[in-house]
Amino acid sequence: MTDAMSSKSVDIQSARAQESAWDYAPAPESTPVVIEDRYDLFINGQFQSPRSRRWFKTISPSTGEPLARIATANEADVDDAVSAARDALPGWSRLSGQERAKYLFRIARRIQERARELSVLETMDGGKPIKESRDIDIPLAARHFFYHAGWADKLRWAFAGADARPVGVCGQIIPWNFPLLMAAWKIAPALACGNTCVLKPAETTSLTALRLAEIFQEAGLPPGVVNIVTGAGKTGQHLAANQGIDKLAFTGSTDVGRAIAKVASVGDRNLTLELGGKSPHIIFADAALDQAIEGVVAGIWFNQGHVCCAGSRLFVEESIKDEVIRRLEHRMQSLRVGDPLDKNTDIGAINNPDQLEKIQAYVETGQSEGGRLHEMSDQSLPKKGYWHRPCFLTGIQPSHVIAREEIFGPVLAVMTFRTPEEAIKRANNTPYGLAAGVWTNKGARIFEMAKRLEAGVIWCNTYNQFDAASPFGGIKESGFGREGGRHGLRAYVRL
């Protein structure tokens, strides 16, 4: 019957003219957002012109167009901010936990109320897809304030038997990959524990932090409790070196983290660092493969790979290598790169031109070292702005540069292993230790791997799950200290 089977036709529909392939129409998020021409420093509860008398341009990385001018804080400005925080400290720290909680609740509610506006602004300023800022960044930022509001009057139970007192004035320096969320991670626990803050947002993404300052005003937060100083690396250096700071918290690259640790080692102050990573993602042959692929996609292409815990080294059990590569290739083709304000965009713009150049250089190095580049095809990138196609490289050895150094872009290095022992050895063979992912259907193996992988966060059969109640942070050169959960409070109290 084989021949007959393919000849007789009951395929009447094939004669029907097919319209052109169905595709999603542009679906831009339409919430209007007012962006001022100029933003000043937020010191002592007020926006004020910088003593530096200088402002710099912030651009939208998806268009290259300037959005606003942002004040540059010089040493004197940072001094003012630290003094304001110092002056506010006695009042704030003597408030009862219950009273502090009220402010935190109010801030959380206000973030929720202004969520759409904050999402759009985050996407315009940073380049990340609106679906991520809308569904992850902003809700999670609100969640951190809610969560820590809950702790503010319960610190006695967080640290049983000890008297939890605030550390004092906290200097906090945050990166550009999750601007508002990182601000929330830093500010919420500090305020809950009775500290006051000086926050320095990243130079390319200050706008949502400055909106947060407006929210503090709306919430009636006492002046000086949180101060926001904007500017480039120099401003960060002034803050790190300022002798009025009792505690310094930094999230960013390992190189800058090292420099900050050196500066911060002078004088008496606490320090927490959340630094880079080159996190391994391990897939065993018995894993739920399609879901593992989704984990890999979330691990490396979420937020254009601008994620400190990005799963940028993929280790696949040798027997399923081809199957994984084929599926990953297929899945990669369905990603949608483009206008980050479009609700169907999966991959937005690269945050800044320097970063784009760095990513491109790594991809070139990877290829010159013998790696084979797999890129998404048939989608043209926008003409203006900064863009990089999601991609992965095969034929990579653990000694290759792109398998060792943090790229902070949508570039995945794919390698193999044969035994669980080899997987662990290869995964741990890195100076970093931020996160790791394991995919296997076997419960006993999950526990064995989780015990032996050197990382602060280990995800099993999932990846990139975050919550305010769950501590996050690294070991080895990925930093020290935890953010979130009871562990995160520890950095903001003296016992």
Place this chain on the structure above:
Amino acid sequence: MADHPIDAIMLENRAASFTRRSIKESAKKQGLRLALSMVDLTTLEGSDSPEKVRSLCRKAIRPWEGEIDTPLPSVAAVCVYPNLVPVAKEILDGTGVHIASVATGFPSGQFPIGVRLRDAAEAVAAGADEIDMVINRGAFLAGREAEVAEEIREVRSTVHPAHLKIILETGELGNYDAIRRASDLAMEAAASVGPIRDGEVFIKTSTGKISPAATMPSVLVMLEAIRDHWFATGVRIGMKPAGGIRQAKSALHQLAMVKETLGDAWLTPRLFRFGASSLANDLLRQLIRIEKGCYMAEHDFSEA
């Protein structure tokens, strides 16, 4: 048969992500028309009368009687019990709308194999272009997979050259791993009879008699099985979610899932169908709202 375990939590997350796709304006219009052209307009009641089937057939050819600028497509097929196939044939012959018939002891499959095969053979003889068969869930759940596969082979040989849709009844299989396994088993069994032309064999979620039926995660598992079969053989198996898809919006979510899991090649009635009765009218309501700017009353649409 290779083992493909499924992680339920990540699967459900992924399936939910398709419901967050924003399908507006031209995409919505085109998607609704596409979905309409993919409907298997179905009536499977004990009380079905020839008159009801005739009315269903007329609706299948011309889904809406009103005036509209761009003519609406016909639906893909009418799906009825074998007894009513001759009635449908009188009206549908030569129209391009297929006649699908459920057979092989629908919906339970709890009949001796001889009876089930004769059921299918008679439906084809009466003029069915497509047979929607049920698998023997009793045998599958008891682990007698070879028996299930053999029955599928016999049904395919019997109904040839009519197209075959293999109903897994996902709501009775218990978990996603079993849905994946049943999908692989059905496709491999059908393929072992002889070459399959694109769209000649479908796998289908449900009879519509059991709930849950065509949930997004269940359909996703089946789409992934179809994709792997295509990777391995180059053959495109069709997919038919049936049961529980009543709203135009859900249909669009399903289409988004097909597009992103299998690619544009599957966005055709040759390879994708909706088994539904009330879905057609909601698709029409939404389509006509786009054309005319207002919703029509429910009585403006004929009963499906």
